[in-house]
Amino acid sequence: MLGNLINQGRIKSPWVVHFDCGSCNGCDIEVLACLTPIYDIERFGILNIGNPKHADVLLVTGTVNHRNKHVLKNIYDQMPGPKAVIAIGACGCSGGVFREAYNVVGGVDKVIPVDVYVPGCPARPEAIIDGVVAALEKVKTLLGMTA
Amino acid sequence: MARTILPFGPQHPVLPEPLHLKLTIEDEIVVEALPTLGYVHRGLEKLCEVRDFNQMVQIVERVCGICSCLHALCYCEGIEQIMGVEVPRRAKYLRTIWGELHRVHSHLLWLGLFADAFGFESLFMQFWRVRERIMDIMEATCGNRVVVSVNVVGGVRRDLSPEQCQWIEQQLIISEKEIRQLQTTILNDYTVKKRCCGKGVLTKEQAYQLGAVGPMLRGSGWAQDARQTGYAAFGELGFEPIVEYDGDSYARCAVRFRETLQSFDIVRLAIARMPAGETAANVEGANEDDTPRIISGNRGGIMQSYNRDKHHSITAAPPPDLDIPAGSLAAKVKGKPDGEAVTRVEQPRGELMYYLKGVGSKNMDRVRIRTPTFANIPPLLAILPGCELADVPVIVLSIDPCISCTER
Amino acid sequence: MLETIPLSLDEVVAVAKEHFDGGWRLVTMTAVDVGEAGFEIFYHYDKDLVMKHYRLSIPKETVVPSISPVYFAALLVENESRDQFGICFSDIVLDFGGHLYLEAEVRAMPFCKVSVAQKQS
Numbered sequence: 049m050l051g052n053l054i055n056q057g058r059i060k061s062p063w064v065v066h067f068d069c070g071s072c073n074g075c076d077i078e079v080l081a082c083l084t085p086i087y088d089i090e091r092f093g094i095l096n097i098g099n100p101k102h103a104d105v106l107l108v109t110g111t112v113n114h115r116n117k118h119v120l121k122n123i124y125d126q127m128p129g130p131k132a133v134i135a136i137g138a139c140g141c142s143g144g145v146f147r148e149a150y151n152v153v154g155g156v157d158k159v160i161p162v163d164v165y166v167p168g169c170p171a172r173p174e175a176i177i178d179g180v181v182a183a184l185e186k187v188k189t190l191l192g193m194t195a
Numbered sequence: 196m197a198r199t200i201l202p203f204g205p206q207h208p209v210l211p212e213p214l215h216l217k218l219t220i221e222d223e224i225v226v227e228a229l230p231t232l233g234y235v236h237r238g239l240e241k242l243c244e245v246r247d248f249n250q251m252v253q254i255v256e257r258v259c260g261i262c263s264c265l266h267a268l269c270y271c272e273g274i275e276q277i278m279g280v281e282v283p284r285r286a287k288y289l290r291t292i293w294g295e296l297h298r299v300h301s302h303l304l305w306l307g308l309f310a311d312a313f314g315f316e317s318l319f320m321q322f323w324r325v326r327e328r329i330m331d332i333m334e335a336t337c338g339n340r341v342v343v344s345v346n347v348v349g350g351v352r353r354d355l356s357p358e359q360c361q362w363i364e365q366q367l368i369i370s371e372k373e374i375r376q377l378q379t380t381i382l383n384d385y386t387v388k389k390r391c392c393g394k395g396v397l398t399k400e401q402a403y404q405l406g407a408v409g410p411m412l413r414g415s416g417w418a419q420d421a422r423q424t425g426y427a428a429f430g431e432l433g434f435e436p437i438v439e440y441d442g443d444s445y446a447r448c449a450v451r452f453r454e455t456l457q458s459f460d461i462v463r464l465a466i467a468r469m470p471a472g473e474t475a476a477n478v479e480g481a482n483e484d485d486t487p488r489i490i491s492g493n494r495g496g497i498m499q500s501y502n503r504d505k506h507h508s509i510t511a512a513p514p515p516d517l518d519i520p521a522g523s524l525a526a527k528v529k530g531k532p533d534g535e536a537v538t539r540v541e542q543p544r545g546e547l548m549y550y551l552k553g554v555g556s557k558n559m560d561r562v563r564i565r566t567p568t569f570a571n572i573p574p575l576l577a578i579l580p581g582c583e584l585a586d587v588p589v590i591v592l593s594i595d596p597c598i599s600c601t602e603r
Numbered sequence: 604m605l606e607t608i609p610l611s612l613d614e615v616v617a618v619a620k621e622h623f624d625g626g627w628r629l630v631t632m633t634a635v636d637v638g639e640a641g642f643e644i645f646y647h648y649d650k651d652l653v654m655k656h657y658r659l660s661i662p663k664e665t666v667v668p669s670i671s672p673v674y675f676a677a678l679l680v681e682n683e684s685r686d687q688f689g690i691c692f693s694d695i696v697l698d699f700g701g702h703l704y705l706e707a708e709v710r711a712m713p714f715c716k717v718s719v720a721q722k723q724s
Contacts, residue, residue: 068211069213070234070235070236070237070599070602071235071260071599072257072258072259072260072342073211073212073259073260073261073597073599074261076211076212076260077211077261077304078340080211081323081327081330084319084320084323084327085323085324085327086323098206098207100206110235110599113233113234113236114705115233115234115236115706116213119205119213123206144257145242145254145257146239146242148242148245149241149242150238150241151237151238151705152238169257169342170340170341170342172340233703233706238687238704403626404675404676405675406628406629406674424652534605535605536605537654537656546630548630548647550645560635561636563631563635565631565680569679570630570631570676572679573675573678602704
């Protein structure tokens with residue numbers, strides 16, 4: 049009963065943490081733009097927080113390089129389950145225009161499992177919000193809430 | 196006294212980007228700060244060997260998404276210098292307009308983040324709400340919100356119709372009014388002043404010797420701005436830099452705030468004086484081979500996909516023409532760059548320098564990018580020792596760090 | 604065309620000192636791989652928005668005296684050149700030892716053309 053209530057809360061109000069791997073800032077500022085009055089993801093209960101230990105959804109922007117892949121793995125490991133990962137932008141999905149650069153490992157999925165890919169260079173805020181909603185379906189499955 | 200070493204970053208709520216600082220503290224006072232970089236290093240200067248010099252425009256735009264237009268502008272000016280291309284006057288004015296709009300959006304973004312750093316979340320939201328208006332102008336005139344790919348070697352890709360110019364002016368009037376309403380809070384509020392005044396003081400001598408650039412340098416009393424060199428249309432428009440003298444976080448904030456309003460004036464002036472004519476010139480270098488230039492189709496329809504009026508509580512007139520007029524991109528690119536050039540433009544964060552070397556092939560031999568934050572990190576390391584731990588986020592943010600610029 | 608002033612290895616620090624005292628600002632340094640001939644290092648100075656460029660040509664594996672004791676701002680760019688080209692600088696005030704950007708697992712000196720040629724073959 050209580051667990052059910054908590055699960056309902058998780059779905060109704062997912063907390064997201066944002067981590068910037070080697071992004072050009074384009075997607076980062078679009079993630080931030082989601083928080084601001086025009087797009088305002090808080091009206092859907094989505095809250096941006098700084099601590100990965102409180103988060104349900106990890107938003108990753110940018111390519112992974114050899115130095116930040118350890119940080120990315122570390123942040124992912126700190127998040128409690130059930131969790132979902134969203135790769136944002138062309139770089140997060142595949143490496144984008146930088147995939148041939150020498151210090152680039154590739155997309156986020158080279159390091160951690162990714163549930164939702166949001167394309168775009170940079171991804172539009174509407175697309176990012178859509179991505180979070182799509183990721184919640186996965187969290188629902190993990191919680192066994194799909195009817 | 197016992198010393199503690201405190202890691203600051205790479206993932207930190209106040210930093211949108213990964214920068215790691217190793218802070219050695221005694222009680223609450225920072226005695227030493229050591230940076231660790233490389234979390235965003237991609238090595239994109241090296242990509243000039245696999246992409247030709249026209250494609251590199253798209254790569255350098257992604258050095259930093261916030262000031263992408265100015266990176267492309269600096270790069271294109273360099274190539275034009277090497278190949279001896281004279282850019283049409285209208286293109287110069289258009290470059291200035293989009294460049295200054297980028298400065299406005301970047302400064303508003305920073306003012307918001309800065310407000311957030313000392314806990315004024317509502318102010319953060321207010322600044323970002325105004326910023327969305329500027330983003331709408333970008334989208335309506337270029338087809339994308341953040342990375343506006345308007346610059347090409349030889350000119351610009353897009354043109355502005357007279358109706359669009361008029362609409363931009365209307366939007367600027369509303370934005371300026373909204374920004375002025377926030378002035379009392381960001382510049383005169385007691386709490387804000389307590390958090391910023393006298394924090395992270397960079398003296399006039401230090402600023403110069405440590406090579407600070409941009410608002411960091413002008414906040415310490417130096418009237419130096421790369422726009423004075425007259426790139427794009429600044430040679431004809433004239434320019435006076437904005438200077439503050441205290442050298443603290445508050446001075447840097449004031450410089451950026453005043454520059455935002457100044458950029459509005461520059462955009463208006465540029466629109467008023469913009470001559471008619473072509474928007475791109477033929478590019479002809481020493482060699483005769485054709486290098487194909489990729490011309491993208493008209494993406495103006497993207498704006499129609501969602502109803503904009505829903506998003507704005509105060510609605511101005513919608514953009515008059517959703518089809519973006521493509522510039523006269525019939526201009527041909529012939530030949531290949533052969534030679535060296537150094538160009539500078541003023542980015543929102545400060546002076547940006549490109550060194551370009553071509554050796555007569557379609558790929559550049561070397562593209563070196565000196566970004567403003569790269570120059571502002573040594574001054575940051577100099578002002579952090581002696582400050583309180585609680586002020587570190589404010590001081591770090593006051594240099595407007597752009598790590599993806601720094602590391603490229 | 605870029606006007607440059609040639610510079611020899613022994614003059615590097617003296618010229619830097621002279622510019623520092625004369626009120627010049629160090630904009631940055633640029634390292635360029637010129638193949639067989641080694642490296643070229645440019646020193647870009649600026650005063651009142653006028654730039655001056657010095658060109659130092661050195662064979663590979665030369666140790667260049669660091670100007671970071673004079674211009675503190677040079678420390679990042681010297682470390683960067685060490686990372687990307689493997690140019691060694693003596694007495695950098697803060698030496699990252701070739702790991703400013705790069706982890707140990709990345710190919711060393713990615714900007715050098717010789718190593719690129721080796722990779723392609």
